[in-house]
Amino acid sequence: MKGVQFLVAFVVLALASSFASASDPSPLQDFCVAIDDYKSGVFVNGKFCKDPKHATADDFFYSGLNIPQNTSNPVGSTVTPVNVAQIPGLNTLSVSLVRIDYAPYGQNAPHTHPRASEILFVQEGTLYVGFVTSNPDNKLFTKVLNKGDVFVFPIGLIHFQFNIGKTNAVAFAGLSSQNPGVITIANAVFGSDPPINPDFLARAFQLDQKVVKSLQAKFWWDNN
8 A cells, every 4th residue: 555655656746847847938939929719820939830741942941141231320230130031941940040240340239139049150350249147247248259259149148249340240140049039228228119208217227318318319220
């Protein structure tokens, strides 16, 4: 009898342990409102899947990442993404790629990828890069990268790149999501639609309300 009780207790504990360690998969988009009628849906944690019998090589192919992009914009950089929107075959594969072109002294402003870590490779130029850890430390990690150097930005942390050279720079980055998302900090805070209450932002950033309103009136460029 004791043996049976021990076995039952062991099984219960094992099941409890398995349930405790289980978790939802990481989201592949900002939100997904649940619906009962799937025919009215657009996304199911990413994309609906094509019948594998109808897949072709083009579903896994992209061309043109060798082409330099125009960096004549307020931030002096342009990001060319290659994610599930460009390569349908990336769906559910948890990986994507970007090319980043920088004008001299161009920057990829402080931003975060809510769903991906990033590994950056410098093909040409010299970049000053860094990321900031979460509260309460907010420790800054920075490095000057030259041609052939690689740097990693952990998932969700604010990071940036700045071309400190007098010539154009080019970098490629791999991200650990088919749809990593990007939140450019200044754009999100001061360029939201509708605007965040300036009284709140003035207190949050310890700024004069006129400064906040001036920032909110600016056009915040999206280099993605």
